[in-house]
Amino acid sequence: MIDWKKLDDKxxxxxxxxxxxxxxxxxFKHSTSCSISAMALNRLERSWNGDEMDKVDAYYLDLLSYRDISNAIADKFGVDHESPQVLVIKNGQCIYNNSHMGINYQSLKEQV
Structure with a gap:
């Protein structure tokens, strides 16, 4: 199970x-009205291993409620906005991002 922190403040x-x-x-940038986004979120949550990812802080962004934060993410890390989208941030840099069906646990784990 992922211990999501809600990203709701710049x-x-x-x-x-x-x-x-x-x-x-x-x-994880999630559109609550998109079935592809729901499927990507579900796949990630089912695969997540808390023991393997114990040094990771996972943030969940509701795009429909906080589009301004999504735009700020795109600006700050130089990554085009997509939905759904996952980003891995280390030392203030986006070292990995993917979207739609490219979102998977194994790829995230390799970045950690």
Missing amino acids: DMLKAIAEDHSDKTFVI
Whole structure:
């Protein structure tokens, strides 16, 4: 089970971008009205292994409620907006991103 933190404030995004510890952040951008997004989220949650990902902070962004934060993510990390989309952030940089059916646990795990 993923221990999601709700990304609902630009200050949270700023803290993620400015973190230069060994911490890894995963941001999942989810459209609550999209069936593909729901399927990608479900696949990720079913595969997630908390023991393997214990050093990862996972953030969930509801795109419909917080589009401004999604836009800020695109600007800050230089990644075109897509939905659904997953980003891996380390040392203030986006080191990996994928969208739609390209979102999978194994690829995320390889980045950690």
